[in-house]
Amino acid sequence: MxxxxxxxxxxxxxxxxxxxxxxxxxxxxxxxxxxxxxxxxxxxxxxxxxxxxxxxxxxxxxxxxxxxxxxxxxxxxxxxxxxxxxxxxxxxxxxxxxxxxxxxxxxxxxxxxxxxxxxxxxxxxxxxxxxxxxxxxxxxxxxxxxxxxxxxxxxxxxxxxxxxxxxxxxxxxxxxxxxxxTLPPPAETSAHVAARVAAARAIQTARYAGVKVRTNAEADGKVLEAAATPDAAGAKLLAQAAKSMRLSARGYHRVLRVARTLADLGGAETVARIHIAEALSYRRRAPTN
Ligand SMILES: Nc1ncnc2c1ncn2[C@@H]1O[C@H](COP(=O)(O)OP(=O)(O)OP(=O)(O)O)[C@@H](O)[C@H]1O
Ligand SMILES: [Mg+2]
Known part of the structure; x- marks a missing residue:
């Protein structure tokens, strides 16, 4: 932050x-x-x-x-x-x-x-x-x-x-x-957000039941590939961004993990373009000066 x-x-x-x-x-x-x-x-x-x-x-x-x-x-x-x-x-x-x-x-x-x-x-x-x-x-x-x-x-x-x-x-x-x-307080409390987080965790627990991984953050290699391969539009965007943002191999996989988590938070089965786009928006841009 x-x-x-x-x-x-x-x-x-x-x-x-x-x-x-x-x-x-x-x-x-x-x-x-x-x-x-x-x-x-x-x-x-x-x-x-x-x-x-x-x-x-x-x-x-x-x-x-x-x-x-x-x-x-x-x-x-x-x-x-x-x-x-x-x-x-x-x-x-x-x-x-x-x-x-x-x-x-x-x-x-x-x-x-x-x-x-x-x-x-x-x-x-x-x-x-x-x-x-x-x-x-x-x-x-x-x-x-x-x-x-x-x-x-x-x-x-x-x-x-x-x-x-x-x-x-x-x-x-x-x-x-x-x-x-002085505006009215936001409608969402920590308890609301915590419920969404818990739901996303439950999805991950079920997904990784057979492997030695608990969360998207821990997923790597083939496990990550199987869990987070995006749909065609998402894959295209990621390929373009990898080039234009000069993502490192680490950066590439990190975007996939974040996108998978965003999809889980939204209850989406497949990682789509919108999840890739949001994940990319959080990556560090080079200083603007
Ligand atoms: N979005 C907000 N809503 C309500 N109160 C806020 C908000 N942002 C800041 N405050 C008030 O301002 C105080 C200072 O905020 P905080 O210490 O988190 O700032 P900071 O960004 O960490 O600043 P610094 O860079 O100086 O450490 C908080 O304790 C709180 O009282
Ligand atoms: Mg502070």
Whole structure:
């Protein structure tokens, strides 16, 4: 999420736990095991809710990916099967952010120990928030600083391309005016959205019943192909976009996964052009300056 200060990015992230699907018993066990390794299992009871971790941007590499003398799991593992929220993304140390690339790809993290390597699960949904530039007001001529738009390019360059390539949904969060806030509240509550999410999860559970995959996010190779091959119009659009947007092979598969999820949320059997188009619209465009 990119947007000016006070537009509600941190607020939106804080609202996310309210729409997450429930943990299955097997998932609850996995989450609890990691918490136990980190000494964070309260009263020895199983964890029943999806983790939501939001480490501060001053976090060190061992704190984020794990390590230290006792090879403790880091935030990325404590967020396993839940959300890892990185607020003010460009303020994190670049090396620390890049250490997330491998776990984001594989869903596991290797922690080096004196004599051996320990591997922890780290299948997270990464949510990140940032201002478009350091002063935060790029795109608003009345408030932008004198260095705009150069300052934005510098600020955004703190995040490496490969990390951005792993973020599927890039969302602009525009400023909200005081007038907007006095409008009647939206009809949809978190409970409504949570019901849609749960339904989409149920579809995925049924789809992947025979294979070692739980969700579209985990599907790869032949499994992904079988689940998410779009119809003819969708395939054509994706082929065109892959060329014009210069999608990496990773980007191509990520678009397919997002499109499959959009279709599931809409209750559609086949991935169609409209799902591919929406998925593509969320991919990062090159900076506009
Ligand atoms: N869409 C909204 N509806 C209602 N209140 C909002 C909205 N957006 C922001 N607010 C109010 O503004 C406050 C600040 O929002 P928030 O902290 O999420 O902004 P932010 O985008 O994270 O800003 P920053 O970039 O400075 O961190 C919220 O706590 C809330 O009171
Ligand atoms: Mg904020």
């Amino acid at each position: 990119t947007g000016p200060p006070g537009s509600g990015k941190s607020l939106l992230a804080a609202a996310l736990p309210g729409i997450l699907p429930e943990l299955t018993p097997a998932e609850a066990l996995e989450v609890s095991m990691v918490a136990s390794m980190a000494g964070e299992l309260e009263g020895g009871r199983l964890v029943r809710t999806r983790p939501f971790r939001s480490p501060h941007h001053s976090a060190s590499m061992p704190a984020l990916v794990g390590g230290g003398a006792r090879a403790r799991p880091g935030e990325v593992s404590l967020a396993h099967l839940g959300i890892l929220f990185l607020d003010e993304l460009p303020e994190f140390q670049r090396g620390v952010l890049d250490s997330l690339r491998q776990p984001l790809e594989t869903g596991t993290v290797m922690v080096a120990r004196a004599a051996a390597h320990v591997s922890y699960p780290a299948r997270v949904q990464l949510i990140a928030a940032m201002n478009p530039c350091r002063c935060g007001h790029l795109g608003d001529p009345s408030q932008a600083c004198s260095r705009a738009p150069k300052c934005a390019a510098d600020y955004q360059a703190r995040i490496s391309g490969p990390l951005l390539d792993r973020i599927d949904l890039h969302v602009d969060v525009p400023a909200v005016s005081a007038a907007d806030l």
